[in-house]
Amino acid sequence: MQPRRVVITGMGQISPLGIDLDSFSSALQSGTSGIRKIESLPAEALPSPYAGEAREFTGNIADFGEVGKEQTRSIRKNLKVMCRDIQMGVAAAQRALQHSGLAMGDYDPVRSGVIFGSDYMMTLPEEFDKATAACLNDEGEFSFEKWAEKGLPEITPLWLLKYLPNMPASHVAIFNDMRGPNNSITLREASAGAALGEAMMTIARGHADLIIAGSTGTRVHETRTVHSFLQDPIAEGTDEGAGQCLPFDLNRRGMVIGEGAGALVLESLEHAEARGAKILGEVLGQSISTGWNADRSPDRPTAIANAMAIVCRDAGIGAGEIQHINSHGLGAKQSDWDEAAGLTKFLGELANKTPVVAMKSYFGNLGAGGGIVEVIGSLLAQQQKMLPGTLGFTTRDPKCDLNIGCEPQEISSDGVFVSLNFSPQGQASAIAIRGV
Incomplete structure (x- = not known):
């Protein structure tokens, strides 16, 4: 059976650059950063007071866009069993559906589904305040022997539902009566591409006509932020330089933490045309690859090069046909070196010719949501026919011999771009999309 063509008909995002498409696009085109001093956490206790917070997202029902009365009641009722990651993911999905012009009843529920990527979701410490206090002995020390009898009864019965990584896909499917394929993928930063690729293949092989593909994540969190500063190469310091994410730049200090979510409405071409939908792009190819060395350490350059080769093969294009690469661009030295090595291996003599943009320079690392x-x-840039430059890029790292632009450059609206992301553990995902 000939695979069906898969197109994009709706977009929604929650990020440090706003919660609507216009503000997001304007910030990219004007070179405006969403990285600022942290407001949601006690910044003075952290090695760096900067982050990409999605400040416009408050979790209020208004943040979910123009939702109908029945859906409003359902979403509002369930907000109490959604952590912030889940709330952002659901809001991005609802906004993507609204952008696509779809409403309840416009699609066959059993031929419609949801596939979402996410980080592992961490509990807020205050969830266990009462339970922990109930287990203290006379010396004020925690006693595990008291946990079953004294601690567990103090935990909210629905606590776990707030933090399960499959809940974004579950909530979106329930709110929108989508009974078809439903899946959740947790591969850190590679989750988004993996989810989008799985959604594309599900429609292409005829198992669904419509899928919401999304991802959500955060590094701005009472517990996750501490983990990030302990485990990841963070740009530290209290000066303004610590608040800059500078991918591939010689003077970069490390990644900047952020939070956000995005969602796309994917449809088979026939389904989209039948309802007269506006087509925003076509998903041509997908790939995911993992690279490991003999000593079990991640081989990210190989994973990146393989993912790029596979996505182009899947899309039926050559490396020279890539309009631009939307890179992982973390802004940490080893990560950028590994990415540059993988892209150079794949691109060969095109390495310093193919335009590369790193959008994390605008909002930091959103984890799975990025x-x-x-x-x-990239889709908005094609609509504007102007690819934004990598923010703050001034001095090329000699080990990153790529065509990183600091200034906006004109592009066509119908070119093919590749979006690349990878995890510290060596998992890389890539998506090839043609604009219209």
């Missing part, structure tokens, strides 16, 4: 937000950034 990949689809970046895809939306």
Whole structure:
């Protein structure tokens, strides 16, 4: 059976650059950063007071866009069992559906589904305040022997539902009566591309006509932020330089933490044309690859090069046909070196010719949420026919011999771009999309 063509008909995003497409696009085109001093956490206790916070997203029902009365009641009722990651993911999905012009009843529920990528979701410490206090002995020390009898009864019965990584896909499917394929993928930063690729293949092989593909994540969180500063190469310091994410730049200090979510409405071409939908782009190819060395350490350059080769093969294009690469561009030295090595291996003599943009320079590392937000950034750039420059890029790292632009450059609206993301563990995902 000939695979069906898969197109994009709706976009929604929640990011440090706003919660609507216009503000997001304007920020990219004007070179406006969403990285600022942290407001949601006690910044003075952290090695750096800067982050890309999605400040416009408050979790209020208004943040979910123009939702109908029945859906409003359902979403509002369930907000109490959604952590912030889940709330952002659901809001991005609802906004993508609204942008596509779809409403309840416009699609066959059993031929419609949801596939979402996410990080592992961490509990807020205050969830266990009462339970922990109930287990203290006379010396004020925690006693595990008291946990079953005294601690567990103090935990909210629905606590776990707030933090399960499959809940974004579950909530979106329930709110919109989508009974078809439903899946959740947790591969850190590679989650978005993997989810989008799985959604594309599900429609292409005829198992669904319509899928919401999304991803959500955060590094701005009472517990996750501490983990990030302990585990990841963070740009530290209290000066303004610590608040700059500078991918591939010689003077970069490390990644900047952020939060956000993105979602795309994917349809088979026939389904989209039948309802007269506006087509925003076509997903041509997908790939995911993992690279490991003999000593079990990640081989990210190989994973990146393989993912790029596979996505182009899947899309039926050559490396020379790529309009631009929306890179992972973390802004950490080893990560950028590995990415440059993988892209150079794949591109060969085209390495310093193919335009590369790093949108994390605008909003930091959104974790699993970043990949689809970046895809939306590329689609909006094609609509504007102007690819934004990598923010703050001034001095090329000699080990990153790529065509990183600091200034906006004109592009066509119908070119093919590749979005690339990878995890510290060596998992890389890539998506090839043609604009219209």
